[in-house]
Amino acid sequence: MVKRIYIREEYCMGCRLCEVHCLVQHSKTKNIIKAYKGEYPKPIPRIIVEEKGYVSFALQCRHCEDAPCLEACITGAMYRDKKTGAVLCDEDKCIGCWMCIMVCPFGVISRNIEGKKIASKCDLCVGEEVPVCVKNCPNEAIVCEEEK
Amino acid sequence: MRYVLIGNSAGGIAAIEAIRECDKKGEITVISDEPRIFVRGKPHINYSRPLISYLLGEKVTLDKMPYRGEDFYKDNRVELILNRKATKLNLKKKEVVLAGDRKLPFDKLLIAAGGMPVIPEIKGLNSGGVFTFTRLADARNIKNYIRTNKVKEAVVVGGGLIGLKATEALMELKIKVVIVELADRVLSATFDKKASSIIENALGRKGCELITNNTVVEIKGKNKRAEGVILKDGKKISASLVIVAVGVRPNIELVKNTPIKTNKGILVDAFLQTNIKDIYAAGDCCEAEDLLLEMKRPIAIWPAAVRQGKIAGFNMAGARKEYPGSFAMNSVELCGIPTISVGETYPEGKGYQVLECFDQKNSVYKKIVLKNNKVVGAIFVSDIERAGIYTGLIKDKVDAASFKEHLLKEDFGLISLPKEYRKHLVAGEVAVI
Ligand SMILES: Cc1cc2nc3c(=O)[nH]c(=O)nc-3n(C[C@H](O)[C@H](O)[C@H](O)COP(=O)(O)OP(=O)(O)OC[C@H]3O[C@@H](n4cnc5c(N)ncnc54)[C@H](O)[C@@H]3O)c2cc1C
Ligand code: SF4
Ligand code: SF4
Numbered sequence: 084m085v086k087r088i089y090i091r092e093e094y095c096m097g098c099r100l101c102e103v104h105c106l107v108q109h110s111k112t113k114n115i116i117k118a119y120k121g122e123y124p125k126p127i128p129r130i131i132v133e134e135k136g137y138v139s140f141a142l143q144c145r146h147c148e149d150a151p152c153l154e155a156c157i158t159g160a161m162y163r164d165k166k167t168g169a170v171l172c173d174e175d176k177c178i179g180c181w182m183c184i185m186v187c188p189f190g191v192i193s194r195n196i197e198g199k200k201i202a203s204k205c206d207l208c209v210g211e212e213v214p215v216c217v218k219n220c221p222n223e224a225i226v227c228e229e230e231k
Numbered sequence: 232m233r234y235v236l237i238g239n240s241a242g243g244i245a246a247i248e249a250i251r252e253c254d255k256k257g258e259i260t261v262i263s264d265e266p267r268i269f270v271r272g273k274p275h276i277n278y279s280r281p282l283i284s285y286l287l288g289e290k291v292t293l294d295k296m297p298y299r300g301e302d303f304y305k306d307n308r309v310e311l312i313l314n315r316k317a318t319k320l321n322l323k324k325k326e327v328v329l330a331g332d333r334k335l336p337f338d339k340l341l342i343a344a345g346g347m348p349v350i351p352e353i354k355g356l357n358s359g360g361v362f363t364f365t366r367l368a369d370a371r372n373i374k375n376y377i378r379t380n381k382v383k384e385a386v387v388v389g390g391g392l393i394g395l396k397a398t399e400a401l402m403e404l405k406i407k408v409v410i411v412e413l414a415d416r417v418l419s420a421t422f423d424k425k426a427s428s429i430i431e432n433a434l435g436r437k438g439c440e441l442i443t444n445n446t447v448v449e450i451k452g453k454n455k456r457a458e459g460v461i462l463k464d465g466k467k468i469s470a471s472l473v474i475v476a477v478g479v480r481p482n483i484e485l486v487k488n489t490p491i492k493t494n495k496g497i498l499v500d501a502f503l504q505t506n507i508k509d510i511y512a513a514g515d516c517c518e519a520e521d522l523l524l525e526m527k528r529p530i531a532i533w534p535a536a537v538r539q540g541k542i543a544g545f546n547m548a549g550a551r552k553e554y555p556g557s558f559a560m561n562s563v564e565l566c567g568i569p570t571i572s573v574g575e576t577y578p579e580g581k582g583y584q585v586l587e588c589f590d591q592k593n594s595v596y597k598k599i600v601l602k603n604n605k606v607v608g609a610i611f612v613s614d615i616e617r618a619g620i621y622t623g624l625i626k627d628k629v630d631a632a633s634f635k636e637h638l639l640k641e642d643f644g645l646i647s648l649p650k651e652y653r654k655h656l657v658a659g660e661v662a663v664i
Contacts, residue, residue: 188623
């Protein structure tokens, strides 16, 4: 089933808990202290919190139906998971050419350059029932629903 | 339905995927004149062309070259003919003639034959040790030549994308490179002077010499081995390897002397069909709509080839889809400096507004070009984070009057955009580039 994360900016408080949980989830140890203080390459969050004045919202890959990053990827590293419909990056294949960054209209792919250069983006928390950003948002500013 | 696809790269592969989305039954045959590659006895049947410089520079191994996996053709039930050139089109009989005279009848044909390296007039091109650089075989031949001839010095003719990528690979192999460029700077087709200067300085720091406003007129060689080149101004440079990378042009060999219309490339309509019914073209060999310049021209980049191949595939399989057009863009990392250039990057003429910030010392440069308050071009050097948002604004031709002053701010993001547009974006109705 294709899951989608919906953004409700009216509810976002800008607390950035999603960012913290995302980083920890994508660390090797999944331990918050080690993730922030002892891992190499340092994990980075795959969610972006934008904030200006009273407005804020959390944004991550939209797993676009017609995804420009899939077309731009020169190595074939970016692919759509047949089962979940998620757009994922095969980090082994990725060479860090940043073609995907050039075309993602949401600006939600980051460069991860501490170790091998790879594109870093939301993977909907592979294996989790609900993505951790959604699970840990105290105010339901991001919600996960199966696609209508 | 019999589909025949000439070309097994970005355009052809995207077309296979699109055809199979709509038509599970039709017969698909794909032809490529490039050979199968064997890695530890395992055959690889396609590869990513832009990766050849990574292969030469030993940043990527042969087993990482394939763009789609081994099972791709089996899963999509495609008959693949490799190492065989299509030599003729017989439009009346609707068949493609292959070298060796095999004939392939088709109901729908896609020509995705890519580009050909431009060969300039230089004396002594057959000296040995002279290569172009667009195919996997080129990378492997260059590698072998370097090994057997213990190459220490090379000349790269052309300071465009391919020339610089080749240069970088050679420098990885500890070869001293001199680039000879006809224009007054590198990457003159996509960069402005400031962006070029950042890359030129970085190349210089790495020990690469750049000669501009000049060109190679002759290659001197002995015993099947280049020894040096002579420039237009008479200067001599010693080198045992010469890479010629002055550009690529659409490969239209196959349609010459047929009624299929061409300009520089094969001309196609909004459905990627040529002027002949049932014959389509996509990728570097064709000339499709440039969304920004509002004219047809070849845009020889990977994303455009995939997009065109996909749309052509849909139309061939009967799902009518219109091609929205593409525009020039590229993301290239050189000397460890990431760069992205999109659209009109150095406008000439009236009516343009340019916003920029330039920090030469730290190799950081950002430039936004606006026309009638719409973003039409951008350059990012070093700081490329979130560049795609600008590409999106260009593609959607969004009026930027209300947020122009935020465009270059550190914290520029979707939050800087009008709420309506932002909501439209995140609602998931994304049009595709
Ligand atoms: C070194 C290098 C680096 C590049 N880097 C980038 C980059 O960073 N970003 C980017 O966007 N683009 C890059 N490009 C450009 C990109 O590779 C092309 O735009 C893309 O490959 C075009 O795909 P295509 O399917 O149109 O044709 P091609 O990839 O050129 O493939 C053509 C296909 O047609 C086949 N063919 C041709 N003629 C015949 C015939 N007569 N009979 C049978 N088969 C035939 C060939 O075998 C091949 O399978 C780079 C190119 C090079 C060479
Ligand atoms: S990375 Fe960007 S372009 Fe790719 S699917 Fe996610 S939101 Fe869409
Ligand atoms: S950075 Fe990686 S995922 Fe992105 S386009 Fe390049 S190879 Fe593909």
